[in-house]
Structure formats: C-alpha cells, structure tokens
Amino acid sequence: MPTFYAQVFVTLKPSILDPQGRTVERALSHLDYANVSGVRIGKYIELTLTGERAEVETELAAIVENVLSNPIMENARWELKEAREVAGT
C-alpha cells in the first residue's frame, strides 16, 4: 500500500493576536534586525499515512479538522506527497 507524507500548517486566525509572535517581533527589533514585521507563529506538523490516496486524503482532512487544529482560533491547511515522489526518501 502506498505511503504518504503529510505536512500540516496550523496558524492563528488573523483576527487573534499572537503574543508569541509579538514577543519575537519585539526581540528582533531590540537585536536591531530592522524591517521585520507581521511575525506570526504557528505549528508545522509532519505525519506519515499509508493507504490509497483517496482514503488517506479523507482521513487526513478529518484529523486536521478534529484534532490537529481548533477552528475557533486556528486555520489549517495541508499538503500530501506520496513517498516515492519525495526526493531522497
């Protein structure tokens, strides 16, 4: 059965302020890295799934929606690559 590598990106909704991002931004300006703005910190999740593409996609969508993110404050998107497409793996 084929193996897929999934990358999931979870970010805070734009309307919600991101204290961590703000802190990093402040730190950066103190360290005088100028011209930096809009720092937002989210999650980057990697996982491996096996199965036919169709089922894997449904399962991943469910996992992202029900577990990996909280729709009240977060947006999430994901990418799926089949193992053999992935160079060097």
Next chain:
Amino acid sequence: MPTFYAQVFVTLKPSILDPQGRTVERALSHLDYANVSGVRIGKYIELTLTGERAEVETELAAIVENVLSNPIMENARWELKEAREVAGT
C-alpha cells in the same frame, strides 16, 4: 523597497525526542485513525521583511539561526516570496 513574505519551518533534529509528536500519535491511534505514524510537531513562522532581496536573505538567515530556532536541538529551513509574486496579497 520591495516587501518579502518569509515562511520558516522549524523542526526538532531527528535524534531529539518529540514528546508532543509521540503523544499526538498515540492519541490518534486511540481515536482509531489507523495507519498514522511518524508524527513530528514543529513550528511554522510567517514574517514580513522589506529591503533588497540580497540583504533580506542575509538578514532572514541570521534571524532564523539566532532567534527563531535553537540550533542545539532544531533544524530550520525557510522560503522567501516577494510580495507581488504572492497571489491574492
């Protein structure tokens, strides 16, 4: 001066324990999402920089290395897109 959107991906080095990933993986199996393995949880950071591409790239590299990631435990990679290249922004 051009504006760039940077995406930074910070992941734990392969040989470093990822307690989060381990716990999430086990939880997923309990929620019977079968066939999921190799869950690793990292950071996904977005930021905006302005300047000429060359300087922006040097600055970003430094920021990622010194502030956004902890080289003792983490690997980091980044992508840079110039604002006008980015669709819908």
Next chain:
Amino acid sequence: MTAANPGLRLQAATFGLTTEEFDLAAERLGREPNALEAAIIGAMWSEHCGYKNSRPLFRAFPTTGPQVLQGPGENAGVVDIGEGWGVAFKMESHNHPSAVEPVQGAATGVGGILRDIFAMGARPFAVLDSLRFGNPDSPRTRFLLSGVVEGIAHYGNAIGVPTVGGEVTFHPSYQENPLVNVMALGLLRHEDLAKGTMGEVGNQIVYVGSKTGRDGLGGAVFSSANLSAASQADRPAVQVGDPFMEKLLLEATLEAIQAGLVAGVQDMGAAGLVSSTCEMAYRAGLGLTMNLDLVPTREDGMVPMELCLSESQERMILVPVPGREQELLDLLAKWELDVVTIGEVEAGGRYRLTWKGEVVCDLPVALLNEAPKYTREGVESEDIRAKRERDLSGVPVPGDLGAVLVDLLSHPTIASKRPIFERYDHQVMTNTVVVPGAADAAVLRLKGSRRGIAATSDCNPRFVYLDPYRGAAAAVAEAARNLACVGATPLAITDNLNFGNPHDPGVYYQLQQAVAGIADACRALNTPVTGGNVSLYNQYAEGDHKVAIHPTPTIGMVGVLPDVTVRATMHLKPGPHTLYLLGKHATTIGASQYLETVHGLEAGRVPDLDLKLEQKVIEGTLALIRAGLTSTAHDCSEGGLAVALAEMAIAGEQGLKVELMAPKGVRPDAVLFGEAHSRVVVAVPVGQEPEAQALLDELGVPFTMLGESLPGSDRVTILVPGANVQLSVNLETLKTAFETPLREILG
C-alpha cells in the same frame, strides 16, 4: 566475546579514563577491555557515578540516628517523621546540561531527582531549587536564568509537584557555569520503602518507560568533564524531558510498589541502563545477563555503546517479586509504557551483555562499582588566604546608612524572588501551608495528620570561598535555623557538593574542608547526612586560564512540625509587638554582602560560628513558637540584621522602630549589616514579654530587646545609639527596592 583492540589503551581518554586507570582496569580484569567495556568502565568510574575524588571524604559524615530510615547508598535518604510516615529526600545537580541548554537542562534535572524519590516508593510532594548565576546584568545571565526557571516550571508544574522553595544567588564566578541544584521530597509509609537492588538469583530485569534514543550520549562523562569551548560539540548531547511520560511512570511505579510486586527498583540516570543495573547488582552482591537486542529503541541502527550509555529520560529498571512477573507486566502495560523483560539476575557477580547473539560485555560487577579512589593533597590558595586575612579597619563607614539598606535590598541576591516562584505552581497537591517568600522555610501539611513537614536549602558561597570549613558548617547551621524559624525540628540533611577541578590543590582543599565542616555541624546539630550528590569540574576553560566557581556545598534540610497549626512566618503581624534578637549582635563586616556590594571587597574573616550557641538559638526559637509566644520569626543572613528587619516590615506592610545596643567600639555598619550567624528576630505580642523572657532565660538563650513593631506606620527606623546613628526609611522605598530587581532581570 568481541576481541580487545590493542590500540585502545591510547584512546583511554575518549572513554573518560586516564591510561593509569585503563591499565588498572585491565589488570583487575586480567585482560584488556574491549571498546564497549572501556566505555562502560569510563562511565562508571566518572566522578558522577564513581565518586573517585569525593567518596573517601564522606567517611567523616555522621549518617545514623533514630530518625534515619535510609542513609547514603540508595537513590535517596529517608527520615522518619512519626505515625508510620517517612520522608525521602535528595538533591542533585544539573549544572553542565543547564549551561548548554538551560530549559531542557533544568527540566531534566527536575525529572531525574523526582525519579530518585519515587524509586524509593515515595510519592514526590515538594521540590526546591537552588540556583547560582553570574553577573545579573549580563545578557547571558538573563538567558540562563529565564531558561532555567522556564525549564523547572515546565517540568514541575506539568507533573504536578509543587516547587515550594529554593534560593537564587548571583556572583561572577558562575558567569559561564551556573549551578542548578534541585531537591525533591517524597512521602511514604514505612512498609513501602523500596530499594535499588536486584534481589535474588533468577529474578527478572524489567525495563519500563520511554524508548531509548541517542539522547545525552555519554552524559555521565559529559557532566564530569571540563566545560570548555569543546562543549559546543557536546550540544547534540542535550536530553529532552517529557513530564507527561514521567507522570505515567510515577503512578505506575508507585502502584506496583504498593501492590507488593517489586523486589527492587532504580531510575536510569547518569550512564543510563548501565549504571542503574550494575549499581543494583552490586547492592545485591550478584551478577546478571541482559540482552541488548530487547531494549526498546526510538531510532534505528543503535549500537551497544548507545544502548548502554544513552541518557534518554523517563526510564526505570524494575525487578519483579519472583512469581508475580506477569502481574507486574500487566499493571505497567495499563499505563501505556514500554515494558520489556531484558535480562535475568545471576550468581557469580559478572556483568554480562549480549547483542545479536554475541557476548559484547563481560565484566565483574565489583570492578564497575569500585572506582579507584583518590585522596589528594589539599593546599589553600594563597590569594584567598590573603583576602581572608585582609585588615578591614580602613574601610570607611558610609554617611548615609539608610541608602546602604536600600542598596542591599535591591541587590538581586537579596531582592524578592517572587518573579521566579510565581512561575512555579507552589500549591498543587493542596498541602502548601507556608508558601515561598513567606518564611525562611517551606511548610507542608500532611493530610490526615496534625504534623507538618518543613524543608529548606542553603549555602552562602562567599563564606565557603573565604573559609571552606566554617562556611560549609555555617550552611548547615543556617538551614537548621531556617527550619526553626517556621517551628520545625531539624531532622537530617542531603548535600550537593558543587566544586571546581579536584586536581587543583586549592579546589581539593576547599572540598576537604567543606566536607569536614558539614560533618562537624551535622554532628553538633544532630542532623545526619542521608545522601547527596557531587558535581566537580565546575569551571570554565578560557584558553589555559581557568575560572573555578565559588565552592558551593548546597545543604538541603528537612524538619518536622508536631502540629502544623503551631508555626511562624516572617511578616510582622497585626497589633503591637515587641521585637527581640535571639543570639548576639554582629561585631564584624567580614565576608559580608555589604562589604562586597558597597565597598567592592570580597574579603575578611567569616564570623565565628559557635554551634552550641546555634543550638540554643534554635531551641529558643522553637520554644517561643510552641509556647504560642511568637508567630513571627526571621533569621539574619545576607544583609544582616537591618535587612532582616526590613524584610519583616515589607512583608507585614507596617513600620518598626528599634535601638541596637551594640557592644562598645563596634562599627555601626557591622551591627546593621554584619553577617554573624546564629541570630533570629522574633516578635512577641505586647503583654507577653515577661513570659517570653522567662522562657529564654530558663533555656539559657542569649537575647536582647530591639524595639517595637509599628502597625499603621510606614517608617522603618533603626538607631545605633552607641555610634549615634539613626536611619529611617519609608516602607514604600524599601518595598520598591526589594521587589523590582528580579522583575527587570526576568523581563
């Protein structure tokens, strides 16, 4: 048996062995060890596991007494607190890991000491952290301090053991090499006391907890090796802790011990699988064979050396009671931990490891556990002697002593640590009766009993630096005094000996003298040593020039309150009180924080320590508290009497007025800020003075009346009539000076 490699001897150093040690091992073994065996010997003979430089000195320690249920030699000591209850306690350092990666270094330090406690069959119920950092204004110190505090909070808060006390001091000698000493206490019923033994021949050896990865490889060696630019290369050796996994391991282990399924248990700490299993075999006087192929691994392609020495966190070795193996395995499986039987206990005292069907290690258990012991020549450093003997009569008395008081209160070593302990959950488990910052020691109640348990950790490194014997003894005395100040009878200590490189005669002298000082003080105060930990090579190599830390023998002490409702705290209580000093006024500024902070001098003699007087002051303090004649007590330490009084006023949000009747010819700054030992300030409700004084006289406790508390007033007024000095400072000014500094450092 994998053949020995002739070239190995030349690489002895890579295994943390000198060529002499390598030859000694080969001689005892009757052959050259192979590479794996050499690495195992190197790890077991490292200071951290083998105590080759320190153990011989420990003979001086008193380790017995009716209150001692378990002395040195196990994972932690245990004292009897009555009613069938015992308290297991132990302190351990994680200095070098914290210097490299403060968050994980400190977090795994907490995890490690907690495992030592529940390996005794005790449920951890309190943590104290003793921290030392360099120059408070340097970015590195900010980085280390905030990282270490975050790490301790992360681990302790998550696993749900309150962090109820500790100390934080700043001195340049810790700039590159901070100290992170963590003490943990656990509660057990006498009958549940567990031991780190393999039990009897034929017993199974069960591995439980996290899988083994390449974490902190060679950590035991790493943490005993000089910290230098080379430690950049050690960085992948960082270990990551998981308090969630530890919580499961804790509950599973205690459930198994209480169910009577466990014949022996020990955590995998420094030098991981090897040190735990061969210490257990040694204690049982037996041998074992383990199959390394069965070790659960997190990564592919791990080789025996990695499997043996990995310091992956949250792992234990359990030895089932014969015949109940399956019950134990089932119980552990319920907690979703990796559980594997990896070997069996044998007669004959060999430590045998197989891998891929081949014997890869076959060593005598005794050889591994009997590291060579070194007693060296200690010689006091000339320039330290010179500093101590320095004549201080020329030091001017500042004009504005009120300003000095404010300066001292705002020195980070003295200033309030609230910004730190507010990041620790100090109330989880709902036992914390006296919270951090409220008194000289933490007090916890014991549910279902009237008793209370008190704990403290203390050391004044400046004292130890200037006079290792007296300074170390003073640390024990201060710890006992701090317990008395909350109403607890001191029971026993654990120690954490943080020193520089023992090959340096000056450092070895400090170690020798400090151990002797601890031993004598423990005898005098009837607080035996139940265990401890040694951390040497605490120095930073910059080229060929080495900076050793101040010698820092941290003392952790535990005491018991017969009735937890009968206790004292340091804040001045409502209503008029008369203030007394138990003990005698200070007569010297030698070795004081004042001398260092205000005059930039780290010099002078450490004040005399009279342990009989100390005992009297402790008795007097306890008597007053238990007779209900005071509920306010605070000892004098850094900053002396003036700082102690100011702290009591700040905490009580009221003023006070005292007259310090010092002996003739004593400098006022000595009376105010000198750091004489054996002094406690108490507040007696107006009207009860006669009773209080009678009691003190009866006990033969020297004391002087100082003055009165001033409820409703906002001025702290201190007079030294002998030197017609009067200082009077507004409470708000003192409060701000006291409360701001650490907020600023921590951001």
Next chain:
Amino acid sequence: MKTAVIQFPGSNCDADALHAARLTLDPDAQFVWHTETALPAGTELVFLPGGFSYGDHLRSGAIAARSPIMTAVKAHAERGGYVLGVCNGFQVLTEARLLPGALSRNRDLHFHCAPVHLRVENAQTAFTAAYQPGQIIEIPIAHGEGNYYANPDTIARLEAEGRVVFRYLDNPNGSLNDIAGIVNEQGNVLGMMPHPERAVEMLLGSEDGLGIFESLKACVVK
C-alpha cells in the same frame, strides 16, 4: 451531591479535587478513569480537575476532550447534570464544545501561580448562589494558558445572558473582558481558570472557594 472526579493521564489536581469534594460535597466522591464509557450510576456532579492532561501537548485539553469518558460527560450535561471544569478542566470543556470559546497562551507567555481577586458577576447560578452579587473573592490561579478568547458575537451573548460568572479584578492573562469563568446556556456547566478546590481550608490561606461547593450542595437539597 454524588460527585465523580474524572482522571485523565496527566491530570494533577485530581487528588485535590477529590479531597475538596469529599470535604464539602460528598464523602464518597470517586475517581473515574478517562477510558470509562459510563459515569457511576446516580452521578450528580462531574468534576473535571486541573492539570496537564496528555501533557498539554498539541493544545491544552485537546486530547482529553476526545477521550471515551467525555461522551458520557456530554450526555450527563445534556440531561442537566452539573459539570465543573477547573483550569485544565475548563480547557477540556471548551475543546469538547461544552462551553464556547477557547483558552490560549497567557498574554505574557508565562505561567502564573498566585492568589487573584474575582468579582462574582452572577450569583444566581447553581454554582454561585451562596455568594453575594458582586462579592469579591480571593482564589488562586495556576496556569500558563488561561487567556480566554471567543468571537465578538459569542462574547456579547455571554455578557448579555449573564453567563460570565467570575471576572478578574486584575486580569492576569489577557482574557477578553477579564473573563475568569463562564457557564453554558442551561447554567449547569461551569468552567473557570482559578482553583476553588485550593481555597476550601483556612490552613491553606483562603476559604473563598467554599461558596461554589455550598451552592451546589444547596441545589440538591431543594
């Protein structure tokens, strides 16, 4: 009032919750392990304790909210049974959608353990009847992720319906509208960040948490 304290792996105020419940509500209060699918017969109050269920990995409360026992807890709540979620228990309730909104990282990114002052905004709920309206009480907090968020409509609704039960006088974590505790529409589910179970004995410094347990007790008597 028959009380069940839910235990998740990583709960660490479970014993505290049980101790407080036995002291104030139900001498026979019991633990219920997260893998159970049913509550003990006759359970009237479900107490979701504080802690770091599943190590707070991913999002605090996220994994616990999806464990087997929560199905039974939801059913219990729908039947009108009482549910009290404290700290991590509050986080679990929001993740389980038994309460609106979410709790995110404290504004200053730090864990805070300290006594805080709360105003009792609604003294007519099953959890607060024993307090005076507007009464100021002192209860400890101990959390790193207590920053309450909900979208503007939800906040408006919570305020309009008097479902903000406790409000911080001095907001420690950045919660919108200084919200410290809220109830669901039916008023039988309370989530709060402060720890009332740490404030039921003078020996530990405050008894201001007793009101919550006394209120609940009164409910069954009538």
